[in-house]
Amino acid sequence: MHETALMYDILRTLEASAEENNIEEITELKLVIGSLSSILPDALRFAFDSFKGSPPLAKDAVLEIEERKPEALCKSCGCSFTIEDPWKFFCPQCGGADIKIDGGEELYIEYYKGRERTVDSKEN
Numbered sequence: 001m002h003e004t005a006l007m008y009d010i011l012r013t014l015e016a017s018a019e020e021n022n023i024e025e026i027t028e029l030k031l032v033i034g035s036l037s038s039i040l041p042d043a044l045r046f047a048f049d050s051f052k053g054s055p056p057l058a059k060d061a062v063l064e065i066e067e068r069k070p071e072a073l074c075k076s077c078g079c080s081f082t083i084e085d086p087w088k089f090f091c092p093q094c095g096g097a098d099i100k101i102d103g104g105e106e107l108y109i110e111y112y113k114g115r116e117r118t119v120d121s122k123e124n
C-alpha cells in the first residue's frame with residue numbers, strides 16, 4: 001500500500017506549510033489525484049485516518065479527494081477531449097489512437113484550511 005507512504009509525505013508537507021503560515025490546526029484538506037495514477041482514494045482515506053493525530057494538527061480535518069480525469073489532444077485531428085474511461089485512449093472525433101495525454105497522474109494538495117495560531121490578541 002503505497003498510499004500510506006504518500007499520505008505520510010502529504011502530512012509532512014502540510015505540517016511544514018502550516019508552520020510557515022502560522023496555522024495551528026487544519027480543518028479541511030482537499031487532495032487531487034489523477035484517475036490514471038495508481039492511487040486508490042479509499043486507501044488514501046484509510047491512511048489519512050490511521051495517521052490521525054500524528055501530526056496532531058490534522059486530527060479533526062475533513063478530507064476531500066477529487067479524482068481528476070486527464071485531458072487529451074488528438075494528434076490526428078487536433079481535437080481535445082477529456083478521457084472519461086481510463087482504458088479508452090481513443091479520439092472521440094476521428095477514432096485515432098495517437099493522442100497526447102495531459103495530466104491524470106497527479107497527486108497534489110489543492111488547498112487546505114486551518115485555524116491560525118492566535119498571536120497577541122489578533123483574532124479573526
Ligand SMILES: [Zn+2]
Pocket residue numbers: 074075076077078079091092093094095096
Ligand atoms: Zn482525432
